[in-house]
Amino acid sequence: MSSLSTTRRSAVAIPALAAVLALSACSPAAEAPSAGTLNVVTTTTQLADFAHQIGGDDISLTSLLAAGASAHHFDPSPKELVALSQADVLIVNGAELEGFIDSAIEASGFAGELVTAADGIDLAEAKEITAEGEHEVEAGGGEAAEHEHDHADHDHAEHGSGGHDHAADEAAGHEHAEDASAGHDDHAEHDHDHGDVNPHLWTSPRYASAMAGEVARGLAKADPEHAADYRERASAYEAELAELDAWVGAQFERVPAAERVLVSGHDSLRYYLHDYGIAYAGAIMPSFEDNAEPSAAELDALTAKITERGVRAIFVESSMSPKLAQTIAREAGITVVDSEALYADSLGPAGSGAETYVAATVHNTQVILEAWGHTPDAVPQGLGAAS
CATH class of the missing domain: 3.40.50.1980 (Nitrogenase molybdenum iron protein domain)
Structure with missing residues (x-):
């Protein structure tokens, strides 16, 4: 997985966040994840929707950002840090959008599967x-x-993923960012150059489709038992996004x-x-x-x-x-x-x-x-x- 930029990292000190997390974990506000489902945390509301469309009832979903909030000036609350500490999967945008996320990961102790949706796109x-x-x-x-x-004439599937053939990847048993199975400690090996990339990638439906595909692969890897269900829902959702793309273009x-x-x-x-x-x-x-x-x-x-x-x-x-x-x-x-x-x-x-x-x-x-x-x-x- 790609390393996330710290150039706009939250000013809140790591030790202070860790102390707050320890106190909050003992409070009634700290809700335990649902038993029997994959506990998924996303950063943005768009990613939460992608995860919902693909994960269905097989996941328990928490979005760090609420509707109307912006990742550009966000600091996670103690409750949000607790949710992150309990997550099996964390889905982030990447491309230097979430300046707060490295601090939040370290403070919360998150050690699950990190899915960077931007990895599905040709940056x-x-x-x-x-x-x-x-x-x-x-x-x-x-x-x-x-x-x-x-x-x-637009080949939605091909261009939406930046030219990646994800079907071939799956057939070949391709594991995107294999280091994620050991947590988030090895991101640097897969560092991408996100410099000078506008991070609002999801505003293009073809890019949104590629991001959703990356989410599906991450969920399937973290929860192999339901992998076929994730892929089936992802296929249906990507078809819907292709229809959206065609309709907007026609307008x-x-x-x-x-x-x-x-x-x-x-x-x-x-x-x-x-x-x-x-x-x-x-x-x-x-x-x-x-x-x-x-x-x-x-x-x-x-x-x-x-x-x-x-x-x-x-x-x-x-x-x-x-x-x-x-x-x-x-x-x-x-x-x-x-x-x-x-x-x-x-x-x-x-x-x-x-x-x-x-x-x-x-x-x-x-x-x-x-x-x-x-x-x-x-x-x-x-x-x-x-x-």
């Missing part, structure tokens, strides 16, 4: 897409059609390229924009993170670019305050979409209609299209509903 390709988007912003963009994604293909220009709260939708031929004009927060501080000069430059590119709306992610976006929108004379926020860093809470990854992606697509003055097609049966 070299993701790095190229990240750099491509940054160049687009610096150069003032270009026609969105240059990045048109041909869904009619944006009807929008003229010149109108497909987006500004968001922070740089959270890079892979989604790339896959569907949407030009990226920039973000309010000049970072992958949603808690960065833009300078006055950066805000002025973004306002000028909004006017230059004919941007029709600013979209705010659910994990962010809309105040800066509202100010910029007033100055630029455009709409800010904040009452129906985009779900990027987190899925939505119960009742939001965005409780699952599929539903959140459908929601985001509908909100963007409607703000651009286009009516999306009816959602195919089975897509968009929380499950």
Whole structure:
């Protein structure tokens, strides 16, 4: 497994966390894992949904992050550390998203199977897409059609995994990251270069499919007794994600390229924009993170670019305050979409209609299209509903 970056590690000291963990383990708030099921902990809400779709009733699931929370500025609570200490499997995003996780693993004493969902993706390709988007912003963009994604010819399974043939891997008995069977101590042997990769990999349904495949392999390895069930559910879920990808692509293909220009709260939708031929004009927060501080000069430059590119709306992610976006929108004379926020860093809470990854992606697509003055097609049966 890949080692996780400590460049944005939580400032909480390891000894202090360990002491809190010891006290919390004796408190009524520390809940024991369900007997007879694989005890799985995930970091993000998206990963929790992937694990739920694939694990079904064979796992007991805990998400460290709640709906609306962001991994960019998260510190685990004592209860969350206790859950981690009791986990058989920990599923993380990787790609330097979870700056808190190394500290949490060490403090909790977690020694189970570590599954890094980003390992299912071709991170070299993701790095190229990240750099491509940054160049687009610096150069003032270009026609969105240059990045048109041909869904009619797209081989979802092949490209979603970055070119890996996972069926062949399984047939050959391939064990992805064999060191995980001994815990997380040997990650360094499989270190990947995650530098300069936007960590919001899941925003592309084809990348989400590859991440879900990695989750399925991790669960199957940790629980061989139910491996066939995990693979069967994963196959069905990946088919659903392929249908989602095709539907989203069809919606944006009807929008003229010149109108497909987006500004968001922070740089959270890079892979989604790339896959569907949407030009990226920039973000309010000049970072992958949603808690960065833009300078006055950066805000002025973004306002000028909004006017230059004919941007029709600013979209705010659910994990962010809309105040800066509202100010910029007033100055630029455009709409800010904040009452129906985009779900990027987190899925939505119960009742939001965005409780699952599929539903959140459908929601985001509908909100963007409607703000651009286009009516999306009816959602195919089975897509968009929380499950």
